[in-house]
Amino acid sequence: MAYSEKVLDHYENPRNVGRLDDDDANVGTGMVGAPACGDVMRLQIRVDGDGVIEDAKFKTYGCGSAIASSSLLTEWVKGRSLDDATRIRNKDIADELGLPPVKIHCSVLAEDAIKAAIADVRKKQEQAE
Amino acid sequence: MQYPIYLDYAATTPVDPRVASAMAECLTIEANFGNPASRSHQFGWKAEEAVENARRNVADLVNCDPREIVWTSGATEADNLALKGAAHFYRRKGRHIVTSRIEHKAVLDSCRQLEREGYEVTYLDPDSNGLISPQAVEQALRPDTILVSLMHVNNEIGVINDIEAIGEVTRRRKVVFHVDAAQSAGKLEIDLERMQVDLMSFTAHKIYGPKGIGALYVRRKPRVRIEPQIHGGGHERGMRSGTLATHQIVGMGEAYRIAREEMHEEARRTLALREQLLRGLEDVEEVYVNGDLTRRAPGNLNISFNFVEGESLMMALRELALSSGSACTSASLEPSYVLRALGRNDELAHSSLRISIGRFTTAEDIDYAIERIRHAVAKLRELSPLWDMYKDGVDLDQVQWAAH
Numbered sequence: 009m010a011y012s013e014k015v016l017d018h019y020e021n022p023r024n025v026g027r028l029d030d031d032d033a034n035v036g037t038g039m040v041g042a043p044a045c046g047d048v049m050r051l052q053i054r055v056d057g058d059g060v061i062e063d064a065k066f067k068t069y070g071c072g073s074a075i076a077s078s079s080l081l082t083e084w085v086k087g088r089s090l091d092d093a094t095r096i097r098n099k100d101i102a103d104e105l106g107l108p109p110v111k112i113h114c115s116v117l118a119e120d121a122i123k124a125a126i127a128d129v130r131k132k133q134e135q136a137e
Numbered sequence: 138m139q140y141p142i143y144l145d146y147a148a149t150t151p152v153d154p155r156v157a158s159a160m161a162e163c164l165t166i167e168a169n170f171g172n173p174a175s176r177s178h179q180f181g182w183k184a185e186e187a188v189e190n191a192r193r194n195v196a197d198l199v200n201c202d203p204r205e206i207v208w209t210s211g212a213t214e215a216d217n218l219a220l221k222g223a224a225h226f227y228r229r230k231g232r233h234i235v236t237s238r239i240e241h242k243a244v245l246d247s248c249r250q251l252e253r254e255g256y257e258v259t260y261l262d263p264d265s266n267g268l269i270s271p272q273a274v275e276q277a278l279r280p281d282t283i284l285v286s287l288m289h290v291n292n293e294i295g296v297i298n299d300i301e302a303i304g305e306v307t308r309r310r311k312v313v314f315h316v317d318a319a320q321s322a323g324k325l326e327i328d329l330e331r332m333q334v335d336l337m338s339f340t341a342h343k344i345y346g347p348k349g350i351g352a353l354y355v356r357r358k359p360r361v362r363i364e365p366q367i368h369g370g371g372h373e374r375g376m377r378s379g380t381l382a383t384h385q386i387v388g389m390g391e392a393y394r395i396a397r398e399e400m401h402e403e404a405r406r407t408l409a410l411r412e413q414l415l416r417g418l419e420d421v422e423e424v425y426v427n428g429d430l431t432r433r434a435p436g437n438l439n440i441s442f443n444f445v446e447g448e449s450l451m452m453a454l455r456e457l458a459l460s461s462g463s464a465c466t467s468a469s470l471e472p473s474y475v476l477r478a479l480g481r482n483d484e485l486a487h488s489s490l491r492i493s494i495g496r497f498t499t500a501e502d503i504d505y506a507i508e509r510i511r512h513a514v515a516k517l518r519e520l521s522p523l524w525d526m527y528k529d530g531v532d533l534d535q536v537q538w539a540a541h
Contacts, residue, residue, distance in 0.1 A: 011452070019452060025520055042538030043523060044483035046446055046472070050522035067522040071448035075520060120539075 011072055012106035018076035023083050026065040028052040033136050036129025038121040047074045047114065051121035053085060053093075055129055061085050061093060066121075073111040077101050077118035090126050142502045144459045146343075146436055146495030147292055147320060152388065153345035153496070159391040160347060163187060163384035173381045174372060184383045191390020195339065195352055198393045199322065201329040202357060207373045208386055211351035212319035215338035216243035216286075218353050218377065219315040222363030223284050223336060224251050227313065231281030237261040237269050238478040239293075241317055244286050265480050266429035267296040275306045284313045289327070290320035293475040293491055294428030295437025297325065304333030313361055319343055319351075323396030324404060324434055329354065335361040341385070345496060346392030350385035353377075403496060408435035410494045410503050415440075417507030421514060423527070425485055427476055436494040441476075441485040442514045444523040450490065453513035457506055460491040484523070484533070 011019070027050070028035045034055050041048040047070030054063040064082040068075045080101060085093045098115040101107075107115055143151075152160075163169045163184070173188045175181025189203065196203040209215045224234060236248055238260045248258045259277045261269055269287055278285075285307050290297050300316055307314035315336040318327060323344035329337065337354040341347055355361055355376065369378025396403075415438060418424060423443035442450065447461035472486030481489075492506065518524040526533060 019449070022520060027525065039522065040539050043487070043533060044538070046448075046483075046487045048522055048538070050525075067520055067525060069444065069521040069523045070446050072452040074446075075449060 014080075014105050015072055015076040015107070018079040018105070019072045022066075022075060022079040024063075024065050024079065024086075025067060027067065028054050028063065028065050033132050034129065036125040036127070036132065038124030038126075038128060040120045040124055041070070041074075041117050043069065046070060047117060049074065049078050049117050049121045051078060051081065051118075051125050053122075053125045053129060055090060059090050061088055061090065070117075071111070071114065073105065073107055074114040074117060076105050077107075077114045078121065080104060081118045081122055085122060090130065093122060094126055096122060138501065138505065140456045141458045142456065142505060144457055144492045144494065144498065144502070144506060146498075147295070147491065147493035148460060149342050149348065150345045150495055151497065152347055153392060153395060155395060156346055156388050156391045160384045160388040163387050169383060169387075171383070173383055174370065184381075187383055188381055188386050191386045191393075194390040194394040194397070198397045199318075199327040199329050199337070199339075199354065200331075201354055204374075205329075205354050205357055207353045207355055207376045208381060209351045209353055209377055210349055211342070212241075212317060212338045212340035213243040213351075215340075215351050215353040216241065216315075216317055217247050218363060218366050219336040219338060220244065220247040220251065220284065220286055221366055222376070223313050223315065223361070224254075224256055225364040226362045227283040228256075231279075231283045232256045233279050233282040234258045235261065235274060235277045235282060235285045235312075237263060237287055239263050239267065239291055239475045240286065240288055241292055241319070244288070244317060248286075263478055266432075267291055267294045267427070267475070267479055268429060268432060269298050269303070271299060271302040271306050274303050275310070278306075278310050278312060282310070282312050284315060286315040286317070288317040288320070290318075290325065290434045290437075291428065291475065292320050293473060294439045294479075295320070295434040295493075296428040297321070297432045297434060299432075300334060301332050307335075308333040320434060323393060323400055324436070326400075329356075336363070341389035341392050344392050344396050347385055347388040350382060350389045352389070404435045407494045407498070410498055410500065411435060411438050413500060413503050414438055414492060414494070414507060417503070418510060421511060425481075427479060427481065427485075427489060438492045438494075439476075439489060440492070441481065441489040443485060443488060444521045444527055445488045445514055445517045447487050447489060449517055450488065450513055453516060454490075454509055457509055459493075461489065 038051045049068045051066045053061045056062045066078040068078045098119040101115040171180030171184035173184040192203040313335045317338045319340045335356045340351040425441045427439040476486035
């Protein structure tokens, strides 16, 4: 299969690889997918006092398009408010990376991951209040 | 070195230059272009002579009578002809067929078609090393069993079934035994005098011959009958009609002649390269060789790197041409059915590479492959949340995954 240049770039030089401290009340973790299906994404965000995402990290087990989708997403969410980040759609990711139809599920997984991370940090913050 | 390095000899092989020049002599007006079925002039006679020469070369490699070789378009057609041909001919004797879950699709899909026609098929599970035991075959036989079809060497994992021992069972029970030898002919010794096999499929392109030509061995003593699946001019003693492709057949004959002369030396050399490859990879953490390592064709290594997904691994290995057991190109993300049948879990099936070594592979190629694979696995594990969890001591089987 031929990969787009953007997919190759994110795959060769993935942005924001790593992990954040899950015990931090300002960190939200979204873990989606399953090994049996061939992809697992872990996306983490840390928000500042104003609810703006100040850092994002990911690790992904999956094909090049899954890695690129999550890498791109970490770039996009940094500096955005949580509300703003929930508006990212899988189609935006697929269009930006030029994903072929068989790889759309990778972008869907990335959207699921950021939603799960946002939900996680909101839940933590509610519990803290 | 030229990139990418070809390490997919189990998929196909380049035509040996000696084969290509023999084929080129069967095409143009100055050359041997005649129809081997033309009886009335020397163009036909000469073409027929070349075809019969090739038939003898194929027969010599596997120690059978040239009259037992029927030309086909390849091993897929030979498998179709063997299964459907024997099932149709012996249908009054019974309608039960025995095969295994890890056969090539040409056999499995022919079995599916026969099921649609009212036959019943038993699919044997291999053991965890990928092998089918003679006992398992014997236990599956019924009074109405007419045919057993098993492969000699598996195309994905390279393991070698004990065809001689299974043939003793089928002969004793008077059941027709078909063997797909697409991956073994020219690589392992095949002696059809000794092996009690009734039908055997061959191909040229896995052993440095051209694509589009193969053969089916049909035993004469004791005689095995098949119903033709392609009707026409009655070529190949009525078993497979169609004008013989002289250049293809001559190519297959030459490839098999070379194999007979060089196969032992070549097997020794490819085995040494595979051992070099395995030595270079076996100390990587969490690697698993798929399939038996001793009963295995010399050029095959199938290996899984846990916590790394196959397609991204292939992407990191663009300088190497090899195969992955993961077919992550559809929405269903099917891992290899062969590895699943060995009892490998989905993660390991998804993370497998099939590396197949052949005539033109060098020790430098293997060193380079080792270096690239180690680098890619380390890089992708850095990226893998599963690797993190494994390193943290999390049991991945206990995790509730949000399947999608």
